[in-house]
Amino acid sequence: xxxxxxxxxxxxxxxxxxxxxxxxxxxxxxxxxxxxxxxxxxxxxxxxxxxxxxxxxxxxxxxxxxxxxxxxxxxxxxxxxxxxxxxxxxxxxxxxxxxxxxxxxxxxxxxxxxxxxxxxxxxxxxxxxxxxxxxxxxxxxxxxxxxxxxxxxxxxxxxxxxxxxxxxxxxxxxxxxxxxxxxxxxxxxxxxxxxxxxxxxxxxxxxxxxxxxxxxxxxxxxxxxxxxxxxx
Amino acid sequence: xxxxxxxxxxxxxxxxxxxxxxxxxxxxxxxxxxxxxxxxxxxxxxxxxxxxxxxxxxxxxxxxxxxxxxxxxxxxxxxxxxxxxxxxxxxxxxxxxxxxxxxxxxxxxxxxxxxxxxxxxxxxxxxxxxxxxxxxxxxxxxxxxxxxxxxxxxxxxxxxxxxxxxxxxxxxxxxxxxxxxxxxxxxxxxxxxxxxxxxxxxxxxxxxxxxxxxxxxxxxxxxxxxxxxxxxxxxxxxxxxxxxxxxxxxxxxxxxxxxxxxxxxxxx
Numbered sequence: 006x007x008x009x010x011x012x013x014x015x016x017x018x019x020x021x022x023x024x025x026x027x028x029x030x031x032x033x034x035x036x037x038x039x040x041x042x043x044x045x046x047x048x049x050x051x052x053x054x055x056x057x058x059x060x061x062x063x064x065x066x067x068x069x070x071x072x073x074x075x076x077x078x079x080x081x082x083x084x085x086x087x088x089x090x091x092x093x094x095x096x097x098x099x100x101x102x103x104x105x106x107x108x109x110x111x112x113x114x115x116x117x118x119x120x121x122x123x124x125x126x127x128x129x130x131x132x133x134x135x136x137x138x139x140x141x142x143x144x145x146x147x148x149x150x151x152x153x154x155x156x157x158x159x160x161x162x163x164x165x166x167x168x169x170x171x172x173x174x175x176x177x178x179x180x181x182x183x184x185x186x187x188x189x190x191x192x193x194x195x196x197x198x199x200x201x202x203x204x205x206x207x208x209x210x211x212x213x214x215x216x217x218x219x220x221x222x223x224x225x226x227x228x229x230x231x232x233x234x235x236x237x
Numbered sequence: 238x239x240x241x242x243x244x245x246x247x248x249x250x251x252x253x254x255x256x257x258x259x260x261x262x263x264x265x266x267x268x269x270x271x272x273x274x275x276x277x278x279x280x281x282x283x284x285x286x287x288x289x290x291x292x293x294x295x296x297x298x299x300x301x302x303x304x305x306x307x308x309x310x311x312x313x314x315x316x317x318x319x320x321x322x323x324x325x326x327x328x329x330x331x332x333x334x335x336x337x338x339x340x341x342x343x344x345x346x347x348x349x350x351x352x353x354x355x356x357x358x359x360x361x362x363x364x365x366x367x368x369x370x371x372x373x374x375x376x377x378x379x380x381x382x383x384x385x386x387x388x389x390x391x392x393x394x395x396x397x398x399x400x401x402x403x404x405x406x407x408x409x410x411x412x413x414x415x416x417x418x419x420x421x422x423x424x425x426x427x428x429x430x431x432x433x434x435x436x437x438x439x440x441x442x443x444x445x446x447x448x449x450x451x452x453x454x455x456x457x458x459x460x461x462x463x464x465x466x467x468x469x470x471x472x473x474x475x476x477x478x479x480x481x482x483x484x485x486x487x488x489x490x491x492x493x494x495x496x497x498x499x500x501x502x503x504x505x
Binding site (some may be wrong): 017020021022023060064067068089090092093104110111112113124125 | 280430435436438439446448464466468481482484485488489491492493496497500
């Protein structure tokens, strides 16, 4: 299986200038890789730096050192050093992300929130909407909500919209930040199925799952983030 | 993975606007200093900072409305060549402003003609680029009013009779009707009610995406920058102190001033 993500020597700390410049080390010497068709789970207690690692792979957080190589078609992109426009393109074509919370855009319907990543890739809006509809239906989002902006939805409904938005594309790399945190058992099972389907399609996934049952169902390997704990 | 050599990205895309070491002084007083920036086709760049940080001075220099004291601004003309903005004649620059650029002012009254009809405000830009057929112009104007959600029966009304939000939407229609390649926006949602702002932002987002516009948006509102832009620049005291991917600058700010800005956002 082809390797899709290689992280090596990655380090990160925060400097809080408003708190007198105190430096908060997060992780150092992070090394792992993710192959096509596998789901690697970042493990460790809260505050260990799982989310920071995931955000660095997406380019959302900057890295202090090390490399994050992501295969983009025939070439490798180092997210840790790529210029912003490269990262914008990488997100359009290669790296998908399901965040824990939905950042709502005022006035945009749930259906269009989900269809948007497809439209951004040049897929016809009608086709994008029909794929969005299928996925929302699988995730048991009531049809009457499709035309409404998700701002007023419950936490679980928002999360399902978010999951649908992340899974609707065929990005070869998918990052999952607790995609099942506010879901009931039935919908957790749907997400587990969706992850298994992505594996069959050869998608490389890197995720954080606190729910043990979900983790056991989807994880091919667990990377213990405590091993990368930065010395304070 | 090691089988694939690390290739540098083939940058086939060329910048539309190239700004190098630009400074502007008002007499002895600093407007902005040593700003370099490239804007590529189809991307939205936000310039944020508080009042007096130099962001509007920068925007006015980029749009050829102010002559920089030092540095250069180059624009890629339709023939593919970069031309220095300030090497163009005044007439050439005016033509460019009508054909290839848009400029959305914070105060719509500055960008509209308040005493001619809404339809004429939109149609005028089309006539300026050589459209002469009344029927086509009116049809296009109607189409654009619909796109910015202004009812067709208001086409003959003057913008004086419009609300602030409607005026701003009309100004946007007037600017975009000629399909400019680059749009400058100065606080496009400033001075509007929050609900009106949300509607306008959503509209701008959609239009920018549908038309593949490049835009430079000046705003003091970080939420506007997050929703509209791919990249952002943070200005303080006339200089750019931090720049990068919009969500990275907002979620992982490095500079003390950017951290202060981000932490000062009111949460609702």
